[in-house]
Amino acid sequence: MAYEPANNRYESMKYNRVGRSGLKLPAISLGLWHNFGGGDRYENGRAMVRRAFDLGITHFDLANNYGPPPGSAEETFGQILKHDLAAHRDELIISTKAGYHMWEGPYGDWGSRKYMLSSLDQSLKRMKLDYVDIFYSHRPDPETPLEETMGALDHAVRQGKALYVGISNYSAEQTARAAEILKELGTPCLIHQPSYSMFNRWIENGLQDVLDQEGIGSIVFSPLAGGLLTNRYLNGVPSDSRAAGPSVFLKSDQITDSKLQKVKLLHELAGERGQTLAQMSLAWVLRGGRVTTALIGASRTDQIDDCAAALNRLDFSEAELARIETILAAE
Template identity: 65%
Template sequence: MKPPPGGLTAYEAAGARYERQPYNRSGRSGLKLPAVSLGLWHNFGDDRPVATSRAILRKAFDLGVTHFDLANNYGVPYGSAEANFGTIFQQDFLRYRDELIVSTKAGYDMWPGPYGEWGSRKYVLASLEQSLKRMRLDYVDIFYSHRPDPDTPLEETMGALDHAVRSGKALYAGVSNYSPEQTAQAARIMRELGTPLLIHQPSYSMVNRHIEGGLLDTLEQEGMGCIVYSPLQQGLLTDRYLKGVPDDSRAATSRFLSEEQVNRELAGGLNKIAEQRGQSLAQMALSWALRDPRVTSVLIGASSTAQLEANVAMVDGPPFTDDELAAIDELTGPASSANR
């Protein structure tokens, strides 16, 4: 086999990759997802070394992470995360295709003009075609409507998802960032079309508990799974900010997080609970997000294999006691929408 570029040798997946990670059924479907999935929102664009991205993807699969989550506009520039993933996939993962779940999304701005974002049939299906070309895949396992469109009828957007599945270019359909009411309506439309919605992808963390205000109940009623993004609140629920805001941190450099959002007192209080559990703050935050059986999987990012390994190790953590959950509630407030 020709050695892949990027400074790493040809890849052979770890034989024990399925011995550690638990796999949870997505709602009432037949599909199981790993408790920890890998999101490629950050760290996989052209602004990052491809060798680092390849090493992270390899390590993830070796640890039993079978789900890689993307979107059309992930990476710097837009689309580069999918393109880089496609290159790495062809080199390292092609023979493991049937062991992997690959997802992508359409909804946010991707190209200029009136057909380059939101939820029209034209945009959604064109975006899927472009994503498949960038990733060099025949199909994705899950295709999402990334956000609801206030101006396009929901029937049109869901009809596009239904078409994607019926055409064989996606195996399952999902939604992201939809309200409980929008989710219920979308699920009804998709049932009538004959392509049930598989899953919802909302934000959720110990300091962003909005889905406890009705969405989780709706997903349970509709038989849908739930995979949550930003369970570490863009790094706020890690030890990164316990002593301040580093110059190279996301709070100091990213438009998605500001220094004003860093709450050292809250993070310090949560970190004390984590230490008593024998976990890092990040590990506890991931364990906490999965405490509700309606949450199928947590999406994590990773900038290094060491960070990835440390976060996936949360699967070895102890179950929460009632006292621990009460202490966390006292600090974060149940159903809080802070930092949403």
């Protein structure tokens, strides 16, 4: 049976303007970093994308190396687009990135013009698209002039292969310089994608100020600290969890007794707010309006439902925020 999106898909989702641009993104976006690769079940990935769109999640975040193996997440998403969402392309924001190792030889990594533009062409081919909505520099390259990397992003827009450009994992100082270069080129930096959660607050030390000053939006990844800020680890590390295996998201040595105690106390507060820990954690990164959208990962459709329900309660009292700070500051 052909997929028909939910008629009420835009009624409950919150959409936030991206910096000083004309674009809006859903407050919750879906990332395809893992669980959409060649070794994952296609129908499960397809069900998650469809469920996300039914909930008003219009933004799907990819990168050239997502999988595994690298490239396979884009191929999977291309198939889902073809089968289910082709008629809704103009309702979607599709992003991809280049910056990490993708192919052998000196031109398959980092931030050269050669690599960035070749990678974008490959990504478009895998997804069977004429353009992506956002193309990112996935990480700063210490050996390539920033002018070259930003020039490649600008060129992608002028080629019509991307509508907007962004950067990811750039420091506050690097972001300010990148924004300056892109502004001079006439292709402003739309968005920054940094990691951010209650356990990882580095963007509060300067980056958020730069984004505010430059009118750049933000999409934060790992807002649930690799799954630690969910109900999964309330009783320790389950044998079938990410942390118990070779996960890139969460290592078992990161889960200390002190951190688990904080998770339990945060879980109690979330319950008092009528939320799951994941929902409160997402609401927390979105507090105050400085973060445009929280990027979630999922392995099941019900996880997407749970995360989207975070939008039912985004407000925090001063007492709740103070209590969170006390929990996080404890040794």
